[in-house]
Amino acid sequence: MSEAPRIPAKGWSKDAVLAALERFKQDDLPWREARTWAYVYDPGPEAEDVIKSAFTAFLTENALDPTVFPSTLALENELVAMAAAHLEGDAQVVGNFTSGGTESILLAVKTARDRARALRPEIREPEIVLPATAHAAFHKACHYLDVKPVIAAIDPRTFKADAGAMRAAITPNTILLVGSAVSYAHGVVDPIEEIGALALEKDLLLHVDGCMGGFLLPYFRRCGAPVPRFAFDVPGVTSISMDFHKYAFAAKGASVILHRSKELRRYQIYACASWTGYTVINPTVQSTKSGGPLAAAWAALHFIGDDGYLKVARTVLEMTRRIADHVDAHPDLRLLGRLEMNLVAFTSDALSVFHVIDEMKQRGWYLQPQLAFGDSKENVHLSINPASVRWVDALLRDLDACVERAKGMPSGALAAKIRAAFGEMDASGLGAEKVAGLLQMAGVQGSALPGRMAEINEVLNALPAPLREKLLVEYLNELFRQPI
Numbered sequence: 369m370s371e372a373p374r375i376p377a378k379g380w381s382k383d384a385v386l387a388a389l390e391r392f393k394q395d396d397l398p399w400r401e402a403r404t405w406a407y408v409y410d411p412g413p414e415a416e417d418v419i420k421s422a423f424t425a426f427l428t429e430n431a432l433d434p435t436v437f438p439s440t441l442a443l444e445n446e447l448v449a450m451a452a453a454h455l456e457g458d459a460q461v462v463g464n465f466t467s468g469g470t471e472s473i474l475l476a477v478k479t480a481r482d483r484a485r486a487l488r489p490e491i492r493e494p495e496i497v498l499p500a501t502a503h504a505a506f507h508k509a510c511h512y513l514d515v516k517p518v519i520a521a522i523d524p525r526t527f528k529a530d531a532g533a534m535r536a537a538i539t540p541n542t543i544l545l546v547g548s549a550v551s552y553a554h555g556v557v558d559p560i561e562e563i564g565a566l567a568l569e570k571d572l573l574l575h576v577d578g579c580m581g582g583f584l585l586p587y588f589r590r591c592g593a594p595v596p597r598f599a600f601d602v603p604g605v606t607s608i609s610m611d612f613h614k615y616a617f618a619a620k621g622a623s624v625i626l627h628r629s630k631e632l633r634r635y636q637i638y639a640c641a642s643w644t645g646y647t648v649i650n651p652t653v654q655s656t657k658s659g660g661p662l663a664a665a666w667a668a669l670h671f672i673g674d675d676g677y678l679k680v681a682r683t684v685l686e687m688t689r690r691i692a693d694h695v696d697a698h699p700d701l702r703l704l705g706r707l708e709m710n711l712v713a714f715t716s717d718a719l720s721v722f723h724v725i726d727e728m729k730q731r732g733w734y735l736q737p738q739l740a741f742g743d744s745k746e747n748v749h750l751s752i753n754p755a756s757v758r759w760v761d762a763l764l765r766d767l768d769a770c771v772e773r774a775k776g777m778p779s780g781a782l783a784a785k786i787r788a789a790f791g792e793m794d795a796s797g798l799g800a801e802k803v804a805g806l807l808q809m810a811g812v813q814g815s816a817l818p819g820r821m822a823e824i825n826e827v828l829n830a831l832p833a834p835l836r837e838k839l840l841v842e843y844l845n846e847l848f849r850q851p852i
């Protein structure tokens with residue numbers, strides 16, 4: 369039995385430390401092979417090297433106090449200026465560097481909430497209108513900030529926001545509308561011009577979630593793709609989030625939140641002088657903040673450059689079209705949405721896509737499962753990286769083979785059993801015993817996941833969202849524990 373981890377009595381050598389760290393990675397997905405179609409945004413080894421050097425060069429600089437580290441302020445202001453110009457902003461646009469899309473979105477919701485508190489104090493229970501496809505980060509922001517998410521139905525054919533449904537969802541308590549460019553699940557751009565007009569008519573703020581699409585969409589347009597307007601050139605758009613750590617290929621921990629004006633951004637900033645220590649004045653959630661992600665993002669933009677990103681856009685656009693056309697022509701697969709980004713989501717009416725994912729995994733591919741929600745059937749999701757270009761033919765060959773294999777595999781029976789036993793249950797009625805029973809039915813022992821995930825995905829897919837959430841919380845609570 370191995371010993372419980374403790375701080376070693378004596379420090380290790382550098383080699384011993386780094387070798388031990390390397391061993392932690394042994395079960396990770398081998399993303400450098402470029403057969404992982406999620407989670408990783410890989411610019412290739414040359415850019416990776418530059419980005420890593422930049423990160424370590426600024427690792428210790430602390431953006432907490434820009435008067436002490438003006439380098440971090442200068443880097444942040446330059447990144448914001450580049451982002452604003454990229455998204456059609458004028459000189460009035462301001463913004464801040466954040467740790468990721470979720471933080472940028474959290475700050476957009478906080479800005480709207482605090483502005484409403486100042487200007488519309490009659491609103492006691494603020495609401496934001498979210499298309500059903502808006503990222504979970506908005507729900508998380510609502511949860512943290514005590515704002516109510518009001519979900520508006522989407523167009524079930526295009527998976528885009530429906531401005532009419534959003535209009536119907538507006539109440540006297542509404543403080544913010546949201547649109548995506550693009551949505552993660554289906555990779556489509558919401559009708560931002562229509563939603564912008566609605567925001568102006570109703571005198572509401574409008575946040576565009578460009579975390580995933582904001583960076584590459586302008587390049588796709590320059591490649592000739594018909595990208596609808598979604599940025600500050602659309603009247604009514606008041607803030608935009610855009611991640612550098614996705615398709616700008618920066619190191620993780622890099623996003624930006626932009627506001628149309630300083631008047632709006634004021635509500636994002638937090639100051640505290642009511643304690644005995646140094647004065648806290650933070651534009652973002654983090655206080656102590658490494659300069660590493662800032663420098664790495666700046667390095668990515670400068671090393672890859674406009675011409676480099678245009679080349680990336682051309683490559684991934686071509687790859688995406690090939691994959692989408694193949695799926696479209698496949699008799700057993702069905703694309704969800706007409707893609708406007710290098711993301712592909714497809715489902716099947718003939719077999720379980722969860723088995724396809726498991727079969728693909730056995731052949732060395734990682735494809736992401738997405739559960740059914742509303743009008744969106746359970747599906748397979750691919751984020752397409754330029755580093756994977758050499759794999760497209762092999763991927764499609766294996767996909768065809770795995771679809772054939774999945775056809776012979778059982779599906780549906782477990783889901784029916786779960787639905788019968790738990791479908792009508794309230795999440796609050798799901799005690800520890802029932803959770804354990806569900807996990808067992810899905811093949812989960814303790815916190816260890818089985819090799820095949822189809823059963824787990826089928827169980828989750830069969831449950832209503834509140835029960836899914838409860839189950840996942842219990843599972844995660846089990847997962848993060850001291851190793852024995």
Ligand SMILES: Cc1ncc(COP(=O)(O)O)c(C=O)c1O
Pocket residue numbers: 467468469470471473503505548550551552577578579580581611623
């Ligand atoms: C559209 C969209 N918004 C927000 C996010 C959240 O970003 P992060 O994971 O960086 O917090 C994502 C992540 O994939 C996304 O695709």
